[in-house]
Amino acid sequence: MAHGERPVPARRRAPRCSRHRRRDPGGTRRARDDVTDLRTIPPAVAAWLAALVCTQSSEPSFWPPVVLTLAVVALVGVLVAVARGGRHQRLSAVLAAVVVSVAAATAVSVAVSAGATERRPSALVGPATDGGIVALAVDVVGPPIALSGAYGLVVVDVTVTGVEDGGARTGGLRAPAVLFASDPAGTIAAGARLVLDARVENGRAGDQRAFVLRAVGDPVVGTPEAPSDPAAAVRTGFSDLAAGFAGDGAALLPGLAVGDTSLVDDALDERMTAASLSHLTAVSGANCALVVGAVFGALALLGAPRWGRVVAALLALAGFVALVTPEPSVVRAAVMAAIVLLGIAVGRPSAGVPVLGIAVVGILVSDPWLSRSFGFALSAAATAGLLLLARPLGRALTRVLPAPVAVALALPLAAQLACQPIIVLIDPAVPVWGVPANMLAAPAAPIATVLGMIACLLLPVAPAVATGVAALAWLPAQWIAGVATAAAAAPDAGLPWPSGPPGVIAWAAVLVTIAVVVSARSLRLAHVAGTMLLLGALAYGTLVGGDRLGEVWSRPTDWSVAMCDVGQGDAVLVRSAGRTALIDTGPDGTGIEECLSDLGVGHIDLLVLTHFDLDHVGGVAAVTGRVREVLHQPVHDPADAALLRDLEARGARLVETTTGLSGTLGDLPWRALWPPPDESHYTGNDGSVVIEFGGAVDAIFLGDLGKDSELALLADGRVGNAYRIVKFAHHGSADQYPALYERIDARLALVSCGRDNDYGHPTRSALALLDAQGTTVARTDQGGTTLVAVRGDSLVTWAAGPRPDSG
Numbered sequence: 001m002a003h004g005e006r007p008v009p010a011r012r013r014a015p016r017c018s019r020h021r022r023r024d025p026g027g028t029r030r031a032r033d034d035v036t037d038l039r040t041i042p043p044a045v046a047a048w049l050a051a052l053v054c055t056q057s058s059e060p061s062f063w064p065p066v067v068l069t070l071a072v073v074a075l076v077g078v079l080v081a082v083a084r085g086g087r088h089q090r091l092s093a094v095l096a097a098v099v100v101s102v103a104a105a106t107a108v109s110v111a112v113s114a115g116a117t118e119r120r121p122s123a124l125v126g127p128a129t130d131g132g133i134v135a136l137a138v139d140v141v142g143p144p145i146a147l148s149g150a151y152g153l154v155v156v157d158v159t160v161t162g163v164e165d166g167g168a169r170t171g172g173l174r175a176p177a178v179l180f181a182s183d184p185a186g187t188i189a190a191g192a193r194l195v196l197d198a199r200v201e202n203g204r205a206g207d208q209r210a211f212v213l214r215a216v217g218d219p220v221v222g223t224p225e226a227p228s229d230p231a232a233a234v235r236t237g238f239s240d241l242a243a244g245f246a247g248d249g250a251a252l253l254p255g256l257a258v259g260d261t262s263l264v265d266d267a268l269d270e271r272m273t274a275a276s277l278s279h280l281t282a283v284s285g286a287n288c289a290l291v292v293g294a295v296f297g298a299l300a301l302l303g304a305p306r307w308g309r310v311v312a313a314l315l316a317l318a319g320f321v322a323l324v325t326p327e328p329s330v331v332r333a334a335v336m337a338a339i340v341l342l343g344i345a346v347g348r349p350s351a352g353v354p355v356l357g358i359a360v361v362g363i364l365v366s367d368p369w370l371s372r373s374f375g376f377a378l379s380a381a382a383t384a385g386l387l388l389l390a391r392p393l394g395r396a397l398t399r400v401l402p403a404p405v406a407v408a409l410a411l412p413l414a415a416q417l418a419c420q421p422i423i424v425l426i427d428p429a430v431p432v433w434g435v436p437a438n439m440l441a442a443p444a445a446p447i448a449t450v451l452g453m454i455a456c457l458l459l460p461v462a463p464a465v466a467t468g469v470a471a472l473a474w475l476p477a478q479w480i481a482g483v484a485t486a487a488a489a490a491p492d493a494g495l496p497w498p499s500g501p502p503g504v505i506a507w508a509a510v511l512v513t514i515a516v517v518v519s520a521r522s523l524r525l526a527h528v529a530g531t532m533l534l535l536g537a538l539a540y541g542t543l544v545g546g547d548r549l550g551e552v553w554s555r556p557t558d559w560s561v562a563m564c565d566v567g568q569g570d571a572v573l574v575r576s577a578g579r580t581a582l583i584d585t586g587p588d589g590t591g592i593e594e595c596l597s598d599l600g601v602g603h604i605d606l607l608v609l610t611h612f613d614l615d616h617v618g619g620v621a622a623v624t625g626r627v628r629e630v631l632h633q634p635v636h637d638p639a640d641a642a643l644l645r646d647l648e649a650r651g652a653r654l655v656e657t658t659t660g661l662s663g664t665l666g667d668l669p670w671r672a673l674w675p676p677p678d679e680s681h682y683t684g685n686d687g688s689v690v691i692e693f694g695g696a697v698d699a700i701f702l703g704d705l706g707k708d709s710e711l712a713l714l715a716d717g718r719v720g721n722a723y724r725i726v727k728f729a730h731h732g733s734a735d736q737y738p739a740l741y742e743r744i745d746a747r748l749a750l751v752s753c754g755r756d757n758d759y760g761h762p763t764r765s766a767l768a769l770l771d772a773q774g775t776t777v778a779r780t781d782q783g784g785t786t787l788v789a790v791r792g793d794s795l796v797t798w799a800a801g802p803r804p805d806s807g
Contacts, residue, residue, distance in 0.1 A: 041353070044357040126165070137163075137171075153181070201213075234460060251265065254452070256477055258323055258453065276412075280480060292317055331370070378423070382418055428497045567588075702728065
C-alpha cells in the first residue's frame with residue numbers, strides 16, 4: 001500500500017433473508033403470533049357498563065355525560081404531561097387505554113341522553129301517564145309469541161311510528177314498545193305494519209321497550225297507508241312452505257335459514273334449550289359469514305376488483321339483515337362483518353378480537369339498551385369464547401384426542417363455557433349433554449342454513465324449484481331436531497348450580513381458571529390453575545352431596561304433576577307438551593322459587609290463584625314477570641286487586657274465573673268447575689277456583705273448599721268420577737263432604753301441608769276418608785316435593801324428602 005493511502009472499510013450490508021439462516025428456537029415470532037390483541041376489550045367493557053348504568057332509569061340524567069366528558073379531558077391532560085417527558089412509555093400506554101375506555105363510556109352516555117326523547121316522545125308519555133286509549137301505527141320488529149289459553153293473544157315487540165290522540169296526529173316516531181294484541185288469524189308477523197287502538201302504559205325502568213301497549217280490538221295489518229315490509233312476505237311464504245313438511249325439522253327449518261321461529265312450539269323450544277341447541281335457530285355470525293363469503297367468492301371467480309367485491313358483499317349483507325330482521329345477534333354479526341369488509345377494502349384485514357371490541361362499542365353507541373338484551377350478551381360472549389378459547393382448548397385436547405375430534409369438541413365447548421355465566425341467570429344448571437349435542441348437530445346446521453336460504457330466495461320466482469331445495473334442507477333440520485330430542489330425554493340434562501349473582505361469579509371463576517389452564521405460558525401457573533379446578537370440582541361434588549346427585553339421577557324426567565314442598569300452603573305444577581301451569585304459589589317466595597329452580601321451570605304459561613289467602617298467594621312475587629296468564633276468583637279486596645295489577649304490569653293477562661271457563665295446556669284440556677257466576681254466596685275458601693285437567697293427567701284440584709261448598713260443587717253436576725289424581729281440599733282439614741270424594745274416586749291424593757303444622761293437617765278423619773276410598777296419599781310434610789309421572793295406565797310417584805324448614 002502506498003504511503004498516505006488509507007484502506008476503505010467495507011460497507012456494512014444488512015443481512016439478507018435466507019432460507020438457510022438460523023431460526024430462533026423457541027420461536028420469538030411464533031410467540032408474537034400467539035399473542036391476541038386485546039386492546040379493544042377494555043373500551044367494549046367500559047361501554048357496556050356505562051350502558052347498563054345509564055339505561056337503568058326511564059328518565060336519563062344529563063350528569064353522566066358531563067362527568068365523563070370532564071374525566072376524558074382531565075385524563076388527556078395527564079396523558080400529554082406524562083408523554084411529554086418520554087420516560088414513562090408503559091404508563092403512557094396504560095393512560096391511553098384508560099382514555100379510550102372512558103371516551104367509549106362517554107359516547108354511550110351521550111347516546112342515552114340524546115335518544116331519550118326519541119324513545120319516549122311526549123305524544124306517548126301523556127297517554128301513558130293518563131292511561132288513555134289512542135290510535136297508533138306500529139312496525140312489528142320481532143316474531144309474535146302466542147300466550148297460553150284459548151284467547152288468540154300474542155305478545156310482540158314493535159316500534160311506534162305514529163300516534164293520533166284527540167284529532168292531533170304525530171308522525172315520524174321511533175319509540176320501542178311491546179304489544180299485547182288479539183291475533184286469532186295469525187296475521188301478525190315480523191316486518192308487518194299495523195294500525196290499531198291501544199291503551200298505553202309506561203314500560204319498566206331499564207327495559208328495552210319504553211312502553212307497553214294493550215290493543216283494544218283487532219289490529220289492522222298492512223293498510224294502504226302503511227304497506228307491510230316485502231321481506232316479511234318472503235319470510236312468511238318460506239315459513240308456510242316449511243310447515244308442509246313433517247316432523248320437528250319442518251318447524252326448525254325457517255329458524256335455521258332466516259331466524260323465523262314462529263313454527264317452533266314450546267315443547268320443541270324446551271328440547272332445543274335443554275340440549276343447548278337453541279342458538280342454531282338464532283341467526284348469527286355463521287349465517288352472515290356464509291352470505292358474505294358466497295358473494296365475495298363468486299365475484300372473485302368472475303375477476304371482479306376488490307372494491308367491487310366489498311361493495312357487493314356489503315349490499316348482500318344489508319339485504320340479509322333486512323330479510324331476517326335486525327335481532328341482537330344479527331346486528332352484532334353484521335357490524336363485525338362490515339368492519340372486516342371495510343378493512344379488506346383498504347388493504348388491512350382485521351383480526352377477530354379487535355373487530356369484536358369495535359363492533360360492541362359501535363352497537364352500544366347506536367342502541368345502548370341492547371346492553372340489557374340476553375340475546376346480544378350471549379352472542380358477544382359466544383363469539384369471544386370462539387376467538388379466545390377455541391384454539392387453546394383445541395391444543396390442550398389434542399394431547400388426549402385425535403386432532404379432528406379435539407377441534408370438533410373445542411368449538412362448542414368454548415362457546416358453552418363463555419356463555420354459561422350469562423345462562424345461569426336464566427337457567428341455573430350445569431348442562432351435561434350440551435357439548436355432545438352440538439358436536440352431532442354442528443355438521444348439519446350449515447347445510448340446512450345454506451339450502452334453506454337458497455329456497456327462501458327462490459320461492460318468489462321459482463316456487464317448484466324452491467320446494468325441492470327446501471325438501472333437501474329439511475333432512476339436516478330433522479337430524480338436528482332428533483339430536484335435541486335425544487339429548488333432552490337423556491337422564492339428567494342439567495345438574496344443579498347456584499342461581500343469581502353467586503352462580504354468575506362461580507361460573508366466571510371456572511371460566512377464568514380453565515382459560516389459565518389451557519393458555520398459560522408458565523407451566524407452573526397452569527399446574528396451579530389445574531389444581532384449583534380439580535379442588536373446585538371436588539368441592540362442587542361435596543356441596544351437592546351424594547344424596548343430591550342420587551336424587552337428581554333417580555327422579556322421573558317425564559313427570560306431569562309436581563306438588564312442591566312449600567310448607568303450610570299449596571303450589572302444584574302441571575305440565576304437558578312444553579306448557580306449564582302452576583296452581584297457587586305457597587306462603588312465601590322461598591319455597592316456590594327453590595322448587596321451580598330445582599325442576600328447571602323458568603316460565604309459567606298458566607297461573608291459577610284459587611283464592612287470595614296468604615298460604616296460596618304469598619309466593620306470587622317469585623313468579624311475577626314469568627307468567628303469561630292468570631286465572632283468579634272474583635276480587636273483593638283492594639289488596640287482592642293490587643296483587644293482580646302487579647302481575648298484569650309485568651305482562652300477565654288476568655282472567656276472572658267462574659264455572660264454565662275452559663282452555664288447553666299443551667295436550668291437556670282444562671275447565672273451571674267452581675265458583676259459580678253468582679259470587680255473592682261463595683267467597684274466600686268456599687269460592688276457591690276448582691280446575692280440572694283432562695287427558696293423560698285426569699286430575700282435579702279443589703283449592704280450600706269446605707264441606708258446604710263441596711256439597712254445592714257436587715250438586716252442580718259438573719264433577720266427573722274415577723279421576724287419577726285429586727288435590728285434597730284445604731290441606732287435609734276435617735271440613736270435608738265425603739260424598740264428593742266418593743264421586744271423585746281418585747287413585748292418588750295430593751296433600752300439601754307443613755311439617756308439625758299448628759292445624760293438625762292432615763286430620764285423621766281426612767286420611768280415613770281417603771283410606772275408605774282406597775286412595776293412595778302423597779304428603780309434602782312426609783315426602784317433600786312429589787313428582788307424578790303418567791306411564792300408560794300407571795302412576796309413578798317420586799318424593800324428594802321434606803325440606804328442613806318445611807313447617
